[in-house]
Amino acid sequence: NAGVTQTPKFQVLKTGQSMTLQCAQDMNHEYMSWYRQDPGMGLRLIHYSVGAGITDQGEVPNGYNVSRSTTEDFPLRLLSAAPSQTSVYFCASSYQVSSGNTIYFGEGSWLTVV
Amino acid sequence: DQQVKQNSPSLSVQEGRISILNCDYTNSMFDYFLWYKKYPAEGPTFLISISSIKDKNEDGRFTVFLNKSAKHLSLHIVPSQPGDSAVYFCAAYLIQGAQKLVFGQGTRLTINP
Numbered sequence: 001n002a003g004v005t006q007t008p009k010f011q012v013l014k015t016g017q018s019m020t021l022q023c024a025q026d027m028n029h030e031y032m033s034w035y036r037q038d039p040g041m042g043l044r045l046i047h048y049s050v051g052a053g054i055t056d057q058g059e060v061p062n063g064y065n066v067s068r069s070t071t072e073d074f075p076l077r078l079l080s081a082a083p084s085q086t087s088v089y090f091c092a093s094s095y096q097v098s099s100g101n102t103i104y105f106g107e108g109s110w111l112t113v114v
Numbered sequence: 115d116q117q118v119k120q121n122s123p124s125l126s127v128q129e130g131r132i133s134i135l136n137c138d139y140t141n142s143m144f145d146y147f148l149w150y151k152k153y154p155a156e157g158p159t160f161l162i163s164i165s166s167i168k169d170k171n172e173d174g175r176f177t178v179f180l181n182k183s184a185k186h187l188s189l190h191i192v193p194s195q196p197g198d199s200a201v202y203f204c205a206a207y208l209i210q211g212a213q214k215l216v217f218g219q220g221t222r223l224t225i226n227p
Binding site: 004033035040041042043044045048058090092102103104105106107108 | 118120123148150155156157158159160163203205214215216217218219220
């Protein structure tokens with residue numbers, strides 16, 4: 001996985017706790033996004049950003065907040081964790097929209113909410 | 115509403131034979147299609163892509179075919195190797211607007227020696 005770093009890799013939260021999943025890329029990509037992967041569901045888009053200061057909702061945004069203050073970083077915040085947010089989270093980045101641009105993924109963050 | 119579907123959760127193929135993974139989609143406006151490969155505990159890695167203006171793209175042992183009239187694409191791996199054992203996701207996106215990938219559910223490919 002080229003240049004997309006996610007932390008932490010594993011996290012256990014209690015219901016109601018808050019936390020931030022960090023994502024950083026060093027490829028000067030404009031586009032960044034967060035996905036969650038659940039069994040039998042593939043990867044579903046949570047939030048995305050097409051550049052610093054610009055964010056938008058994806059397919060499953062409820063319960064998550066994002067911000068994009070720099071090109072490099074795109075943190076995902078869980079304000080009040082719920083068991084339904086137990087999942088594997090992937091951050092991704094690519095150059096701005098253009099045909100055939102490869103989207104690179106981080107290695108994933110495993111989150112369990114008890 | 116699943117816009118991209120992979121109806122086979124798993125596929126088992128003998129080493130050296132051809133692996134064919136299938137994917138169907140419902141949105142005829144998709145501009146680009148991609149295949150990603152995912153090993154356990156790792157992020158998806160890009161494998162091969164195809165533009166909607168083409169019907170075939172080849173890269174070594176991997177070939178992707180696109181049938182727009184049927185809204186169907188397939189990934190062929192020839193010959194299959196043990197290292198190809200992984201989960202394969204097809205994905206699609208629209209160039210207009212944001213580059214939002216829509217993924218299928220994935221197919222777990224197992225290559226048997």
